[in-house]
Amino acid sequence: MAFHEVQFPPSVSQGAVGGPRFSTTVLQLTSGYEQRNRNWGRSRGEWDVSHGLKTQSDIEALIDFFVARNGKAFPFRFKDWGDYRVPRWRSTPGDLFALPVFFTTDGSTSTFQLTKVYSDSAGSYTRLIQKPVSGTLQLLNNGVNIFSPTDWTCDYTTGIVTLSGAIAGTTGHTIAGCCEFDVPARFDTDDMKISTITTDNYSWQSIPVVEVREIS
Numbered sequence: 001m002a003f004h005e006v007q008f009p010p011s012v013s014q015g016a017v018g019g020p021r022f023s024t025t026v027l028q029l030t031s032g033y034e035q036r037n038r039n040w041g042r043s044r045g046e047w048d049v050s051h052g053l054k055t056q057s058d059i060e061a062l063i064d065f066f067v068a069r070n071g072k073a074f075p076f077r078f079k080d081w082g083d084y085r086v087p088r089w090r091s092t093p094g095d096l097f098a099l100p101v102f103f104t105t106d107g108s109t110s111t112f113q114l115t116k117v118y119s120d121s122a123g124s125y126t127r128l129i130q131k132p133v134s135g136t137l138q139l140l141n142n143g144v145n146i147f148s149p150t151d152w153t154c155d156y157t158t159g160i161v162t163l164s165g166a167i168a169g170t171t172g173h174t175i176a177g178c179c180e181f182d183v184p185a186r187f188d189t190d191d192m193k194i195s196t197i198t199t200d201n202y203s204w205q206s207i208p209v210v211e212v213r214e215i216s
Contacts, residue, residue: 001073001074001075002074003074003075003076003157003184003212004068004069004074004075004076005076005077005157006065006076006077007076007077007078007079007182008049008065008076008077008078008079008185008209009058009061009062009065010079010081011052011054011055011058011061012049012052012053012058012061012062013047013049013052013078013079013080013081014052014079014081015049015051015052015053015054016047016048016049016051016052016080016081016209017047017048017051018045018046018047018048018080018209019045019046019047019080019082019083020043020044020045020083021043021044021045021046022038022040022043023038023039023040023044024036024037024038024039025037025039042127042128042213043125043127044210044211044213045078045080045183045185045210045211046188046208046209046210046211047078047080047185047208047209047210048206048207048208048209049062049207049209050203050204050205050206050207053203053204059194059203059204062204062207063192063194066187066192067192069186069187071187071189071190071191071192072186072187072188072189072190073186074186075184075185075186075212075214076184076185076186077131077182077183077184077185078182078183078184078185078209078211079182079183080183084180084181084182085178085179085180085181086100086114086116086129086177086178086179086180086181087099087100087178099140099176099177099178100116100117100176100177100178101174101175101176102114102115102139102161102175102176102177103161103174103175104172104173104174104175105163105167105168105169105170105171105172105173105175106171107168107169107170107171108168108169109168110162110163110165110168111160111161111162111163112160112161112163112175113128113129113158113159113160113161114128114129114130114132114137114154114159114160114161114179114181115127115128115129116129116181128159129159129179129181130157130158130159130184131156131157131159131181131182131183131184132154132156132159132179132180132181132182133156133179133180133181133182134156136178136179136180137154137161137177137178137179138177138178138179139151139152139161139175139176139177140175140176140177141167141173141174141175142173142174143174143176146167150164151163151164151166151167152164152167159181161175163175183211184211184212184214185209185210185211185212186209186210186212187207187208187209188208188209188210189207189208192204193205193206
């Protein structure tokens with residue numbers, strides 16, 4: 001089914017409960033020892049947005065959005081307010097944080113995928129950013145701002161950046177930057193279970209949303 005490049009109402013998702021989910025099988029022996037198997041190579045986000053319904057306009061916007069997506073059928077952009085920026089700046093983009101390096105030029109490669117790396121002293125995890133938010137991406141070439149479309153362009157539906165020939169032709173230059181991003185997601189229900197409290201006053205107690213990982 002086609003992906004709908006439209007964002008879930010952010011005023012509703014701001015109250016969502018959820019985040020990344022991993023899948024691990026734990027085999028525990030009678031001796032107490034255990035063996036763990038990592039089933040997924042990538043995490044999958046899961047949320048419940050029912051807690052985000054604050055006003056009547058929220059529920060009305062949600063009804064329109066749900067019906068337009070045909071329930072589970074059509075994925076959409078979802079803003080996870082707990083993790084939607086690279087890096088995690090506090091006010092202005094990059095404020096108090098070093099900007100992450102997205103790519104190092106090799107003299108020939110002109111495209112790269114936006115990513116976000118989570119790491120500490122013991123390990124790291126790289127997340128693909130496939131739905132950057134248009135207008136939020138800023139890039140620097142060896143610490144100097146570069147500008148779109150002269151120096152680079154971005155496909156905001158895939159998160160793939162294409163560098164100009166002059167920049168792609170360099171070697172060892174670090175392309176760093178910052179951006180906001182959405183998560184490709186869908187409703188995890190085909191049923192709208194609206195409860196009518198009073199006239200023009202409704203509620204929906206459980207609204208599951210899950211991240212989409214399409215089969216290529």
